[in-house]
Amino acid sequence: MTGIEGIAAIGGADAAPLAMRLGEAAATVAQPAGGAGFGEVLMNGLRGVDQKLATADKLVQQFTVDDSVPVHQVTMALEQARLSVELAMQVRSRIVEGYREIMNMPL
Known part of the structure; x- marks a missing residue:
């Protein structure tokens, strides 16, 4: 895993900013991408x-x-x-x- 893949796995780089996802359930925001x-x-x-x-x-x-x-x-x-x-x-x-x-x- 390169550094960029690691960052994408942590933060979901292609996802919308957190302020735009306020209507989503809190559990989906707290889940790490890819299960890692x-x-x-x-x-x-x-x-x-x-x-x-x-x-x-x-x-x-x-x-x-x-x-x-x-x-x-x-x-x-x-x-x-x-x-x-x-x-x-x-x-x-x-x-x-x-x-x-x-x-x-x-x-």
């Missing part, structure tokens, strides 16, 4: 990050052994892996921040 839950979306994202890291590592190893892999391809793979890790860390930080905020709410 929050944990499943997170795990798919982490698998994608892991896959990009493995691809970048493999390209670096191939580049060091022989010159059949162009340097720009290695650079692009490394940058994609770096950005993926950075995004995953930002998502983790936001989830932890949200959890702490919920836990600090008075009952």
